[in-house]
Amino acid sequence: MGSANWDPRSLRLNFEFNLECCHPETVEKLKKNSA
Secondary structure, X not given: OOOOOOOHHHHHHOOOXXXXXXXXXXXXXXXXXXX
């Protein structure tokens, strides 16, 4: 789906979050909702 940038400038200027999900049904729902 995407990735967060871990360089100092990005961490200072951007507000991002990460999510790790291993449940196949939830992953499919997230993919459909983010398209």
